[in-house]
Amino acid sequence: MTVSRFSLTISPMPSKKYHHGDLKNALIKAGVEILAKEGVSGLSLRKVAQRAGVSHSAPYAHFPDKQSLIAAISTEGFNQLYAELESAISSHSKNPKKQLIEGAKTYIRFAEENTDTFKIMFSGVLEKEKDYPSFVEISSKTFKLVVEVVQACQSAAILPAAPADLMAVSVWGQLHGIVSLALEGQVPHTVLDRHNIQEIVSFAIGQMTT
């Protein structure tokens, strides 16, 4: 509009172009921030657009709908989780048990520090995950990480012999279940008074390992 161009001319505003440049990533970033500040129910396309400094329907140039933006945010979350897990695991490449424990710690920390991103990734907010190839890819890549650690533990006789993928689902399920119940406030205070989530998970995984 003429007015905004005029004010842009006489008092040069800090880089306000018609084209954003990298709006797609800016929207994802804005989404993550809103998620952290207002939670899942506070996440709206219009707020994301506003925070990125564009009009309410600008996002439709980059995402066909809200679900698609949520998929992108979830994918970004998985990328971060994968990177952190990968880093934690490769720090103990000669000690499978430590890989398992530190991997679990990393998972817990990620869930605690990015609660609502974690929820978006795992709580059915994303309705048709299979429609988003990059989401499927990074999530199955993450699962393969778990399988590798499990196999290393089996080779070291720390976990019992069994199909590695099946055992991986057990281990991940155990970890994920406790974390999820905790985030939902379903772990009773009689337990939380004595142990934090970290300790509960350590106990549970300790039961599985030898």
Next chain:
Amino acid sequence: MTVSRFSLTISPMPSKKYHHGDLKNALIKAGVEILAKEGVSGLSLRKVAQRAGVSHSAPYAHFPDKQSLIAAISTEGFNQLYAELESAISSHSKNPKKQLIEGAKTYIRFAEENTDTFKIMFSGVLEKEKDYPSFVEISSKTFKLVVEVVQACQSAAILPAAPADLMAVSVWGQLHGIVSLALEGQVPHTVLDRHNIQEIVSFAIGQMTT
């Protein structure tokens, strides 16, 4: 309004009173039905009201807001889950291992048959659970059921000696984690090709028991 009373007079409509009689429960029931047919994202107060045959803001006579209705639906879900678990467990009162396995089966079946009710109960849709006493009560009552089964298993040396509530969080977490991952489509097909959820859980719990 005069018109409707008139039509009620000349052609007797099937019991359309101004006062519903039991609207509160009708709304909960309608909510469960919509949940089953349209999923969590399809659940709106206005649809619930319409399905119950009342105006869009009639629910506010019984629930202060949408969260409160969701709490009621979740509570109802927990009541049903508790009843089914209780029934399954009391059917094998002399066999703790069977109690554990059948309880798990019941949990899985409930999640599969009432997927979206299960999600509402456990996926952060209900934002401040502690504000709803009857929800807190039935959910902690359910946890106590798990504790009882765990204790019975410990007495029979089926589960190792450890604080029963801690062990209960492990067992429930293991079960809940696998079910949740499965509902999210996070259990890879390489596993699902060979085993259904039932078998995966059986394997995982088998690892914990002796």
Next chain:
DNA sequence: CGAAAATCTTGACACCGTCAAGATTGTGAC
């Protein structure tokens, strides 16, 4: 340079949760 494609804005639509005002009905005191 100019046409086509990409990007962004404006405006509209139906739906949503919520509230205020008022209509209708049930209830209990007298």
Next chain:
DNA sequence: GTCACAATCTTGACGGTGTCAAGATTTTCG
């Protein structure tokens, strides 16, 4: 019984939401 009051329900409005259509602006590329 009746009459005031409480409970219940309707109507109408408000701002916020996701989404789409039309058009403005900018970039890209033949």
